[in-house]
Amino acid sequence: MPASPEPVSTPGLRIAIVGAESTGKTWLARAAAERLAEHTGLAVAWVPEVLREWCDAAGRTPRPDEQAGIAAEQARRIDEAAARHAIVIADTTPLTISVYSEYLFADRSLHAQALDWQRGCALTLLTALDLPWVADGHQRDGEHVREPVDALLRGLLIGARLPWASIAGTGEARLDAALDAITPLLRDLEAPRRGLFTRLAEREAAEPAWRWACDCDAPDCEHALRRLAAPERR
Numbered sequence: 001m002p003a004s005p006e007p008v009s010t011p012g013l014r015i016a017i018v019g020a021e022s023t024g025k026t027w028l029a030r031a032a033a034e035r036l037a038e039h040t041g042l043a044v045a046w047v048p049e050v051l052r053e054w055c056d057a058a059g060r061t062p063r064p065d066e067q068a069g070i071a072a073e074q075a076r077r078i079d080e081a082a083a084r085h086a087i088v089i090a091d092t093t094p095l096t097i098s099v100y101s102e103y104l105f106a107d108r109s110l111h112a113q114a115l116d117w118q119r120g121c122a123l124t125l126l127t128a129l130d131l132p133w134v135a136d137g138h139q140r141d142g143e144h145v146r147e148p149v150d151a152l153l154r155g156l157l158i159g160a161r162l163p164w165a166s167i168a169g170t171g172e173a174r175l176d177a178a179l180d181a182i183t184p185l186l187r188d189l190e191a192p193r194r195g196l197f198t199r200l201a202e203r204e205a206a207e208p209a210w211r212w213a214c215d216c217d218a219p220d221c222e223h224a225l226r227r228l229a230a231p232e233r234r
Contacts, residue, residue, distance in 0.1 A: 011083060012081070012084075012085045013086065013088070013122050013186070014088050015122060015123050015182055015185075016092075017029050017092065017124075018124060020129060022131065022133045022146070026049065026052075028127065028174060028178055029048075029090070029091035032178050032179065035175065036087055036196070038195075040186065040196065041191055041192030042087055043085045043086050044088075044089070045084075045087075045089070046091060047078045047081050047091060050070055050073050050077065067110060071110060074090075074092065094114040094118070095118045095153070095156065097110065098111045099153055099156065100149065102152060103145065115156065118162055119160070123164065123165065123182065125164070125167045125178055125182075127174075129147065129150055179196060
């Protein structure tokens with residue numbers, strides 16, 4: 001995360017990136033922050049994953065009793081960045097930690113607090129499982145955990161009726177999908193540069209209106225980014 005500028009007058013826009021392991025969250029957070037800063041001229045930060053730092057320092061994965069502290073520190077760092085930046089891209093949030101606590105330890109106790117915090121995010125981007133799994137030291141459990149973790153995340157986001165979008169594709173296509181989801185949220189921000197809005201206007205002229213949150217509760221719903229909706233945005 002870059003050095004912090006002066007505090008902003010209102011808390012920055014929080015964009016959360018969550019997803020199963022090895023789905024490109026870190027790359028997407030960094031790339032989206034760089035592109036947003038370039039095209040808007042606003043102060044943009046991305047907040048790295050605390051769990052990665054924790055595992056590297058400890059040389060192991062956390063115990064069940066250590067999960068809550070890691071989640072709290074992740075939230076604290078995102079909140080701190082939002083106090084000094086107009087836009088913050090979070091490489092995972094407490095919600096991801098709470099989901100892994102349920103999957104690995106059958107512990108659902110972190111869900112309520114994680115969802116309460118997640119409601120402060122303007123949008124959650126859920127990274128799709130269309131990238132190959134890659135080993136990464138202590139932090140990754142294996143390809144077999146990706147589908148159940150993805151299902152848990154989707155279920156919590158849908159159940160809480162949080163605004164979210166599924167982000168798929170590779171390379172620039174994945175980044176473009178994320179920027180297309182984020183850009184409508186920037187309409188009311190006073191930005192020195194408005195480069196992203198030209199593309200947004202072109203996209204909206206060519207496609208039906210779409211909404212952030214899915215109304216269905218089907219476990220296999222992919223929550224397509226361009227799901228048809230009524231003209232009014234939510």
